[in-house]
Amino acid sequence: MIDALVYDGAGVESYDDLAAARAATGTTWVHVHEATTEEIDAVADAFDLHPLAIEDVRNDVRAKAEEFSTYTFALVKTARLTRGETTFEEEIDDEPVGVFIGEDWLVTVATGSAESITRVQEAVRRGDERLLERGPDFTAYRVLDVLVDSYFDVLEHLEAQIEAIEDEVVESPDADLLGEINSVRRELLSFRKVVWPVRETLAVLARGDVRAIQADTQKYYRDVYDHLVQLVDLLETYRDLVVGTRDIYLNALSQSTxxxxxxxxxxxxxxxxxxxxxxxxxxxxxxxxxxxxxxxxxxxxxxxxxxxxxxxxxxxxxxxxxxxx
Structure with missing residues (x-):
């Protein structure tokens, strides 16, 4: 699905034609979610996106940032916890999101639903003044910000799991508990594989020499980067807690024996x-x-x-x- 918006301080307008949307006055934002191959190709042709960047989005490679002659490309990941029938079947599901920041346009390509980005779109349609009056680099910041905020939702769930496991270890350790500990440990490792490259990507965007990002917007990217640094630190702490909890469980089991x-x-x-x-x-x-x-x-x-x-x-x-x- 392709949503094309053109906006400025005067208002917001939707377009069905990509060429007309790019040529319109104001900031053009084209968001492709649950993208098909044909839709991605259409957007790539309309905005002259490099085939290698499009291939990175399709192949779900490691998060990265790269500058091209007319735009800056950043590949980031969404993250959500998918639940199975039991706790042991939970896993971190990640999907690539390509962010292309041009001089007066922004293209975001998501192979999945990317619901957090949809919330930014709704803010534009409601007439959020900060989004309407600033350029595509600020809108890209808001997109990255909501993606990183969604990481904290996943981390909060993992934190609740760890606290529950710690209580069980003290009160009634049993054979199933070791499976839960290993499950949470795997989720933390999977989540770390998503967050760490995204942190490196934001470090590139926030360092101050990316042409597509204005000087007065740099501080917002640094703020998102700081959130990712905090997130990585918490992940390391929680991983240590899980390892410590496993040691406590094994010691309790040994003591019982x-x-x-x-x-x-x-x-x-x-x-x-x-x-x-x-x-x-x-x-x-x-x-x-x-x-x-x-x-x-x-x-x-x-x-x-x-x-x-x-x-x-x-x-x-x-x-x-x-x-x-």
């Missing part, structure tokens, strides 16, 4: 002397002066049982005093 092994060891230790007694009195040799006299004693069996119970009780008391039980 150690507690079980301690109890089993204590039980086995209690039964060692009892087994010895049973083994000794199980040697029923007869017709010898060296036989155990207790074998013929009337109260031999109850005496041995009471003795064994006494030994077991003493050992349990000892282990309790030593805090083994």
């Amino acid at each position: 150690n507690e079980v092994m301690k109890v089993l060891t204590v039980v086995a230790t209690i039964f060692i002397p009892l087994t010895f007694v049973v083994g000794v009195y199980g040697m029923n040799f007869a017709d010898s002066p060296y036989n155990m006299p207790e074998l013929a004693w009337e109260f031999g069996y109850p005496a041995v049982m009471l003795g064994m119970a006494g030994v077991a009780a003493l050992m349990v008391l000892y282990f309790k005093r030593q805090s083994y039980l």
